[in-house]
Amino acid sequence: MDIGSRIKLIRKQQNRTQDEIALQCGFTKSLLSKIENGKTMPPVATLMKISEALGIRVSDLLEEQPRPGTIFNTADQTRDPNRWVKTDKGYSFYAYASERRDKAMQPYLFRARKDEVKAHSLSHRGEEFIYMLSGIMKYRIGQVEYTLHPGDGIYFNSLEDHMLIPQTDTVEYLALFADDRD
Structure with a gap:
């Protein structure tokens, strides 16, 4: 699942509208729609605003499968x-x-x-x-x-x-x- 789809899924699980999230983030519903539909990939700062509005962390948008403990990247x-x-x-x-x-x-x-x-x-x-x-x-x-x-x-x-x-x-x-x- 891509980042936009995860944003949409989490937003819908929280029973929240695009208008509500966009307003909280300080940008347009149109931009959020483009992000959710994979038409644009925002900068990290925008992902941080969206994750804050959803009450999650950016890492929740980047990875579907969380892991505890030490993470080693090669x-x-x-x-x-x-x-x-x-x-x-x-x-x-x-x-x-x-x-x-x-x-x-x-x-x-x-x-x-x-x-x-x-x-x-x-x-x-x-x-x-x-x-x-x-x-x-x-x-x-x-x-x-x-x-x-x-x-x-x-x-x-x-x-x-x-x-x-x-x-x-x-x-x-x-x-x-x-x-x-x-």
Whole structure:
């Protein structure tokens, strides 16, 4: 089952309407419908808003089968293109340990190509840490723009508007999203 279908299933199990969820997320019913029907793949920040509105975690949308305990992800898994999610904003992500429920943080590997990323600002609950692996990108947080090179890291409040701007053809970075829900 894909992410959109899982969102729709969970929403219907909760006897909630698209209008209700979209309003709570701060976007249109039309966008939620496109997501649920697989016509668009939103950025992680939008998935976080939807999961918050549904009272679940993003990992509940990414994996159907939860597993307790230690989750080991191999390099082969991160190289498998079928395990990556390509967003409509022009970047792709791999969610580490997505099958683990009730995590305090969610690690992602992001890959963005300069000629594919669409300029867009993000904002969501929680805190975020980014560690640059390869390439160079500018990352705007609020009104301040930072240039990140391999080995650089940045930690910030995710409620601040933020945006990535690749400077090289391809950038890869690790991002940790800490969920501040109790």
